[in-house]
Amino acid sequence: MFLDLTEEQKLIQDTARDFAKGELEPVAAQLDQGCDRGLLLANLKKLAGLGFMGLNVKEQYGGTEAGVVAFSVAITEIARACASTAVTLSVNNMVCEVIQAVGNEEQKMKYIPKICSGEYPAAGFALTETGAGSDPSAMSTQATKDGDFYVLNGSKIFITSAPYAGVFVVWAVTDREAPKGKGISCFLVEAGTPGLIIGKEEHKMGQHASSTNELLFDNCRVPASAMMGKLNDGFRIAVAELTGGRIGIGSLALGVGLAAMDFSTRYATERVQFGQKISSFQALQWMVADGYTELEASRLLLMNAAWRKENGRGFAKEASMAKLYATESANRACYKAMQMLGGYGYTQDFPIERYTRDARITSIYEGTSEIQRLIISREILRNFS
Amino acid sequence: MLIVVCIKQVPDTTQVQIDPVTNTLVREGIPFIVNPYDTHALEEALRLKDHFGCQVAAISMGPPNAEATLKKALALGVDQAILLSDRVFGGADTLATSNVLAAAIRKLHAEVDQVGLVLCGKQTIDGDTAQVGPGIASRLEYQQLTLVDKIVSLDLSGNMIRVSRKLEGRHEIVEAPLPAMLTVVRELNRPRYPKVPMRLAAVEASVEVWNNQVLKLDEQRIGLKGSPTWVSRIFSPERVQGEILGDGYADPAGTAEMLIEKLLAKDMLPI
Structure with a gap:
C-alpha cells in the first residue's frame, strides 16, 4: 500500500500552490468584499492557461489527463487561498467530465476544448430547481420535441457561474408520464x-466572488442534436456526475479548513496573554490537535475516493463519506480557528470570518450532509439485508 | 541566436538555520529551489524567445540532483537544459565555477548556435557573492551589464542591447554590443507559472549531463583545485537592533512622517 502522491501529482499540487499563493491569496479578501468579477475572470483565464480546467479530461479534448487524485489536490490548494475560485474550477472540471463521459464525439470536440482553454470563462451545471433540491428527480423544467428541436421551458436555481458560463448542461423532463427519474434528459x-435568460444573482453568505443565479427558459429552442446521452437517461447521468463532483467539493472544504487552522495556529504561536504565548495553553493545543487530525482524516478519505474513481472502482459511498466528513470537519476547523483568534477572528481584518462563511455552504451544495448519510447508509444497509 | 541562462539550485534560505554548535548550515530537510534571481533571468529569456523566436538553453553546475532545477526550466519552455556535473567540478569557488560555465557556453556557441546573450541572476541567495555572472563575462570577453531591471531595447540586426541598471537611488541606461552577459534583479519581470502539461512532460524529459570528459578542462582550473578562495567560517550575522522612532501614541502623525522620511532616505518606498 502506497499513500504518497506520485511525482506528477506532487508537481500539480506544487503548481496549484504556487499560483494560489502568488495570485489568489493576495486578492481573495478583495474578491470577497467587492465581488470584482473582472479579477475573478482574469484568474480563471490564467488557470485555464496553466491546464487546470480539464484535469481529468483526455488530452485530445484539451485536457491535462492528470487524474482524479491530481484534481483533488489541486482544488484543495486553490481553495486554501480562494474558495470562490476553487468552486468555479471544480464545476468547470465537472462539466468537462460529464461531456466527456456521455457526450458524442461532436459534442466533446465542440465544447470541452473551449472550457479547457479558457475560451469559455466557465461552464454551468443546471440541475437544481426551486422544487427539486435534494430530490432532483422532482424537477419540472420541460423539454418538448418540436421537429428537429427541443423547446425548453421552466427555471433552474443556484446555478454557479451562470453570467459568465459559455455552455450549460441542463436537465429537463422529456417524458412526463414516465416513472420518477425515468423521463429526464440532458441537454447542452x-x-x-434565445429564450435562455440569466436571472437574479443570489446574495450569499459566502463564496461571494462566484456568482450563483437563477436560470430561466422561456421557449428556449435547442437543436435535437444538443441532447447529451440517450433520451430519458438524463437522471442517471446527473447522479453519476454528482458523485465525482463530491470529491471536488470535499477537496475544496479541506482547503478552507487547512487555511483556517494554519492561520489560527500561527496566530496562537504569536499572541501573548497571561504573559505567555496562547499556544502554550492546553486548551488551544487540543484545538490544534483535533483540528488537524480531522483534516488529515478528511484528506485520507478524499484520497481514497479519488484513487478509487481514478482506478475504475466503485466510489459512490467513499465519495459521500469523504464529502460528508471533509465539509463538516472544515466547518469545525473554522469554528475552532475563530475561537483561537477570539474577537479578532470575528472581524474582517482577519480571514477567519471569510473562511467560516465560505466553508458553510460546503456541507449543503453538491448534496447536503444528510443526503450523503442517506447514500452511505443505504449502501451499507444493503449488505446487511 | 541562442540565449543561455545560468541557473543554480539553492537551499530555500528562508528555511535554513545555522547549527549554533558546529556553525554549519542545517541542510537536513531543507527543500531546494531555483535561485530566485535566476527565475527572473529565465523569464526574461523566455520573453525574448516569445518575441524574437530565439532559442533558449538553461545550464546549471551542480550535483546530479540539480537535474530537478533544470526540469523546472524545461517545464517553463526552454529548448535545452544541460547539467554540468562531475566530481572534479565539486568544491568550486566563484572563479572555478565561472570557468566551467564559460566553457559550457563556449561549447554551445560552437555546436548549437551563436550565443547573443547570457542571463544570470544578480547573485545567488546561498553564496551571495554576485561574482559568477561577471566572471563568466570576463572569461568569454563578453560585455557585462549587471543589475539590469529593464531591457530597453534589443536590436538583433544591429547587434546592440540597451538596458536600465538599477543602482542605489538612480537608474543608469547603458548600451552595449552583443554578445553580452546580463545579471538581473527582481524588478525586471514577474516570472510565469509553468503549465501543468509542460511540467508533466518535463518529468519524462531528459536533461543532458556534461562532465569533464565533455568539457575537457584543465583540472587545475576547476573544482577545489582551481579555487583560490574557500569558506573558512559560516556564522549568523547578529541581528541589528531596530530603532524606536518618536512616540506613536503622543504624536501619531508626526511619527508616521518620521518613519516615511526614514524609509524614503533608505530608498525603501516605491515612488
Whole structure:
C-alpha cells in the first residue's frame, strides 16, 4: 500500500500552490468584499492557461489527463487561498467530465476544448430547481420535441457561474408520464441561446466572488442534436456526475479548513496573554490537535475516493463519506480557528470570518450532509439485508 | 541566436538555520529551489524567445540532483537544459565555477548556435557573492551589464542591447554590443507559472549531463583545485537592533512622517 502522491501529482499540487499563493491569496479578501468579477475572470483565464480546467479530461479534448487524485489536490490548494475560485474550477472540471463521459464525439470536440482553454470563462451545471433540491428527480423544467428541436421551458436555481458560463448542461423532463427519474434528459445549451435568460444573482453568505443565479427558459429552442446521452437517461447521468463532483467539493472544504487552522495556529504561536504565548495553553493545543487530525482524516478519505474513481472502482459511498466528513470537519476547523483568534477572528481584518462563511455552504451544495448519510447508509444497509 | 541562462539550485534560505554548535548550515530537510534571481533571468529569456523566436538553453553546475532545477526550466519552455556535473567540478569557488560555465557556453556557441546573450541572476541567495555572472563575462570577453531591471531595447540586426541598471537611488541606461552577459534583479519581470502539461512532460524529459570528459578542462582550473578562495567560517550575522522612532501614541502623525522620511532616505518606498 502506497499513500504518497506520485511525482506528477506532487508537481500539480506544487503548481496549484504556487499560483494560489502568488495570485489568489493576495486578492481573495478583495474578491470577497467587492465581488470584482473582472479579477475573478482574469484568474480563471490564467488557470485555464496553466491546464487546470480539464484535469481529468483526455488530452485530445484539451485536457491535462492528470487524474482524479491530481484534481483533488489541486482544488484543495486553490481553495486554501480562494474558495470562490476553487468552486468555479471544480464545476468547470465537472462539466468537462460529464461531456466527456456521455457526450458524442461532436459534442466533446465542440465544447470541452473551449472550457479547457479558457475560451469559455466557465461552464454551468443546471440541475437544481426551486422544487427539486435534494430530490432532483422532482424537477419540472420541460423539454418538448418540436421537429428537429427541443423547446425548453421552466427555471433552474443556484446555478454557479451562470453570467459568465459559455455552455450549460441542463436537465429537463422529456417524458412526463414516465416513472420518477425515468423521463429526464440532458441537454447542452449555449449561453446566448434565445429564450435562455440569466436571472437574479443570489446574495450569499459566502463564496461571494462566484456568482450563483437563477436560470430561466422561456421557449428556449435547442437543436435535437444538443441532447447529451440517450433520451430519458438524463437522471442517471446527473447522479453519476454528482458523485465525482463530491470529491471536488470535499477537496475544496479541506482547503478552507487547512487555511483556517494554519492561520489560527500561527496566530496562537504569536499572541501573548497571561504573559505567555496562547499556544502554550492546553486548551488551544487540543484545538490544534483535533483540528488537524480531522483534516488529515478528511484528506485520507478524499484520497481514497479519488484513487478509487481514478482506478475504475466503485466510489459512490467513499465519495459521500469523504464529502460528508471533509465539509463538516472544515466547518469545525473554522469554528475552532475563530475561537483561537477570539474577537479578532470575528472581524474582517482577519480571514477567519471569510473562511467560516465560505466553508458553510460546503456541507449543503453538491448534496447536503444528510443526503450523503442517506447514500452511505443505504449502501451499507444493503449488505446487511 | 541562442540565449543561455545560468541557473543554480539553492537551499530555500528562508528555511535554513545555522547549527549554533558546529556553525554549519542545517541542510537536513531543507527543500531546494531555483535561485530566485535566476527565475527572473529565465523569464526574461523566455520573453525574448516569445518575441524574437530565439532559442533558449538553461545550464546549471551542480550535483546530479540539480537535474530537478533544470526540469523546472524545461517545464517553463526552454529548448535545452544541460547539467554540468562531475566530481572534479565539486568544491568550486566563484572563479572555478565561472570557468566551467564559460566553457559550457563556449561549447554551445560552437555546436548549437551563436550565443547573443547570457542571463544570470544578480547573485545567488546561498553564496551571495554576485561574482559568477561577471566572471563568466570576463572569461568569454563578453560585455557585462549587471543589475539590469529593464531591457530597453534589443536590436538583433544591429547587434546592440540597451538596458536600465538599477543602482542605489538612480537608474543608469547603458548600451552595449552583443554578445553580452546580463545579471538581473527582481524588478525586471514577474516570472510565469509553468503549465501543468509542460511540467508533466518535463518529468519524462531528459536533461543532458556534461562532465569533464565533455568539457575537457584543465583540472587545475576547476573544482577545489582551481579555487583560490574557500569558506573558512559560516556564522549568523547578529541581528541589528531596530530603532524606536518618536512616540506613536503622543504624536501619531508626526511619527508616521518620521518613519516615511526614514524609509524614503533608505530608498525603501516605491515612488
